[in-house]
Amino acid sequence: MNRKIAQLFQPRLQLYFVCLIVFALLSALYSVPLAVTELVIVLGLGLYNRENSRRRRREIGKYLDSVTGTVDTATKDTMVNSPLPMIIFRPESDDIIWTNDRFLQLTGQGQREHMFDAKLASLIPGFDTRWLMEGKSECPTEVEYGGRRFWVFGHLVRTGGRGGGFLATTYWVDITEFCLIRDKFNASRPVAAVLLIDNYEDLMKNLTENERSSILAEIDNRLDEWVAQTGGLLRRYQRERYLFLFEEQYLDQFVERKFDVLDTVHQVVNPSGINASLSIGIGKDGDSYKELMSFANLSIDMALSRGGDQAVIRNKFTFEFYGGRSKETEKRTKVKSRVMANALSSLISDSSQVFIMGHKFPDNDAVGAAAGVCALCRKNGTPAHIIRDPGSPPAQELIDRLSTLPEYQDCFLAPQDALLIADTRSLAVVVDTNRPEQVQAEELLQSCNRVAVIDHHRRAATYIEGAALNYHEPYASSASELVTELLQYIMEPNQLLRAEAEALLAGIVLDTKNFTMRTGGRTFEAAAFLRRSGADTAEVKKLFQNDLAGTIAKYSIIQNARLYRDHIAVAVSSAPVNRVVAAQAADELLNIIGIDTSFVLSKDGEQVNISGRSMGETNVQVILEQLGGGGNAAAAGGQVTGKSLEEVAAELAQAIDRYLDS
Template sequence: MDKKLAKLLEPGFKLIFAILVLFVAVTFYFSVPVGAAEAVVTLLVLVYYKSRARKRSNSMRRYVEALAFQVDNASKHTMINFPLPMMVLRLDTGEVIWQNEVMEGLMNVGSHAFDLHITELVPGFDTKWIMEGKNCCPHDVSLGERKFIVYGNLVTADDPAAGSLLATLFWVDITDYSELRERFRRSRPVVGMLLIDSHEELYKNIDETEKSMITAEIDSRLSNWIKKTGGIFRKLERGKYLTVFENAALLDLIADKFSILESMHEVKNSEGIPATLSIGIGRGEDCSLSELYTFANLSIDMALSRGGDQAVVKSPGGFEFYGGNSKEIEKRTKVKSRVMANALRQLIMDSSQVFVMGHRVSDLDAIGAAAGVVAAVRRLGKTPYLVCNRDVTSARELIDRLAAAPEYSRVFITEEEAMMLCDANSLLVVVDTSRPDIVDAPRLLDTIQKVAVIDHHRRAASYIERTAINMHEPYASSASELVTELLQYILSPTDLLKSEAEALLAGIVLDTKSFTVKTGVRTFEAAAWLRQIGADTVDVRKMFSGNLEGYIKRYQLISEAKHVFPGISLVVSHAPVDRAVAAQAVDELINISDVAAAFAVFAETSGGCAVSGRSYGKVNVQYVLEKIGGGGSMTMAGAQFADKPVDEVVELLTAAIAEYLKDTKQK
């Protein structure tokens, strides 16, 4: 420091002195007395300059030292008296090595905070975000009753031997802002649509006096229910209501599991038919009232497509479902079937060619319904193609029977072939599913613009939105039943092949468990029409027969079943099992008197694992499996996992069953 300061204060002095010495030497050459005099003067100048330079250097040194001392003191004073809580900690150990007085008062530990781990002072606090180069904690931090945003930066220790990184943390109190934000969220409006979805059945065959009494009771219950929310309530039309209330009230309704759904069942007509309510709610912090109203209408449509008697909440993040445990009531009319048949006929006529497909790992219902649509397309003079993966299916025997017919010589194609054949005017008919993620040919679904959907499963949060026709009837027993009804308005009995009629009947038999579950009057009418055409019930029954190995495996699975909860059995197989065999095993299990529902978790022969669930309606297996990404109907549901081991899926399923039982018990 001294040498640098000397150089700064003596610019060019050595050069000047060298020139003076040179002049003295020249003068000595010409005159010794004059040269001696110049030498004395030069020496005096040197002494004087050195003396003055030393004084200036000392003065400058004292000034710099004083300035540095003042700056250091100012820095220390700033850190100690910084108005925000502040601390310094070691990142390698998490130990607090310093904190200012404000932080000490906040922690209420005084000097005892030193050498304590940060998590001892702030439970759960993680410093990973600092190491990732972020200067702000990604979430709010609670400290006592206060909330903070924590900012931080890295500091390298002065001593290289220490080898540790330090972090300086600044704590900004946002409690007031957080409370204001929470009040804002809780006060945001939500829009609800209420619909008595059993209105037609409830008011059928009763007199006007009873109708008035039932209407008054429904209006009273709904009005009292909404009154608790502090919202507004208006009747729009017969059996339909609009309500607006705050998000805080919605949170209470969700915590209450929408008890109004069960309360509404207490309203019955003289024939014992209960009133059922569907609720559609739109919510969103940044949504306008118009958007919330649209969400509410989408929610009510979703609730109805899932069978009604439930609440659906729609937000920008997706759908949430509550309720939906009651059995569906058959509500379909022949008028609607005729209208849908005419619309489908016109759509087929306006298309260049028609592709039909079901869900991945197709079953008898998917192939049967697809065969029915193929027959309709053939009758209307268009070219039909049935797209399926013949290597991964549980309906191989049915596919082989259909493929043997001359009419099907070029009908069955793969997804790759379909992608080559389709054009801008092609039509795609999806049967037995409405979920885009489980169709047999997802790329084809993304490519073709005209899409029709025929499905009977309860709609999931993910569904095919872009449709020209959507015949979604959760009250029907099967997709084959729906297609059979449509065929009666499109073709004559002679246009349907015997193998196609048997395929449709096999689909109905499969999903109704031989006409024991989810079987309505329309189901028997469809089966009777197919039988009249020539469907042989013996041949249909043979489609369900398996080989000896399959029988042995089925009963081996049954023998390993365990009761995981009262009335609920679970079969687990780490060894690969054919999906049809696993489904047959759980079908057998629910025939046991003390089994209300049965589930099988098994490794698949094609890779991954799957879950199959069955019941007779007392337990909603679709509601259970929907929690782990599956779907289906109340009595028959499934789920697929491509990258999860069997044991992990068993844990997920067990947790979902426990949650379902807890929800239903609370009701």
């Protein structure tokens, strides 16, 4: 290498000597003595240049050797005496090649001169080196060893050409003090919580002042015991609301105990036998107290929209849910329904057109609710369009019935056509879902400036935000029931088309399982209004008839069902089946003695559909939320993409175990 570098400093004179020799030979044609003299001179100059070049190469070589030796010495000295622990190893075999003194001290091997016979995995268990093979120069996680924490940096070099292996060099930076300060800061960050006695009205109903004071005092005592260990601030700021401020280090303890204060407060019973119910909304990771309170209020709203009696944590990105297993109690008032009816009517009147959409693959409840909103639009003289998915959804027969009516000739639109005619004054009304990723046309939802949501499902972590009107009642049986309640305050029974009344009644029948599940007094009032509007129960019954193949498929699913944990039926259908058939099979399984919960899994293209049903004791929504689904406590569903039936069945079993064991 030194010779090559030295040659770069040498002048290239060979061409000149060749020319001189040629001229000397040509001179022989005129004078031989002159030519001989020239050759002697050229030879002398050549010998002198050769000797001079050798001398220059020797001097350059000595200089390069001295510089190289100095660099090598400095490099070796730097590596050996580096203030950072260093280690060189082979990532494919985990063999240690070399370590400096600092690393030997770090690992407690300071008395040894080398560790060539050791494996890195045995020396530092749990240290994953895949990040080096992935081309990264920094370990993605902190490494903890010997009570200290480190950032690890490194790089790979290839040895022996393309066919050779790799050598990895890593540098360990001690960040223990930084981590301690960071952890202390994170542990002391403030957390805001809003505690709400969510059945306060029922709890205090028909009680004397002494009895009310006694119950509130008992609740206060239980809350004081719960917060005592935190040193936090707990204050009641409304008759049924409390504000709780504490440090984040205590939040993990609450989560670990799964907010046992919910059960503690539930043990408080009034003279009428009603148990107290508590909901907790927690805000964390806020940049200010204002943002923390905003997160806490969002959490308490989310808890109430999911039925209450639970704790919800909101951070900057998502929600976390704890509890929520008790059955919802109806808290709707007719005052709220009247206010919502007038507000929705005003929104429709001020809009240029209304786009109505339900969830993907709409069922009778979604289409029935959409038909009810369409009737309201007709009452206000506003054009209305119902978004229609391509293909054949579960409510196809109901859609076909409505499509034959003159009032619905141009009503159904594809999502792409709706986008083309939407303007700044368009209103989007979403029924039977509150999750933006589940609507039939998410692009249309985002393009509309004004949105109204009418839904009865419990809220999930994602929901439609910023809606101009949000009529969300998880205590209602169906979206059709909610829409029917709104219609009662705006329309007379004779103003509703018979087909529309039957569509709404079909939605109620579907979600109440023929008025046997999730029914309240308001449900029968809505059904009575629809009956006065001309709904024929016989025609509604026809909407739920199956063909022979569907009936055989349903009972085939039931035949293959297996018991899990003694009271849960799980049926896995290897053959593709219609969603409606799968849901009916899940309902039918609840008619078997000893079964109070059922799940049906079926393949649908690249995804696996899950239908969950419960008699009320088991909250199937909480179970299926672990698999990305949602719904209500008694009826829920979900879709899992990219996994086989067996894998989804195993994940469902784990979700059931986690729910029951906790």
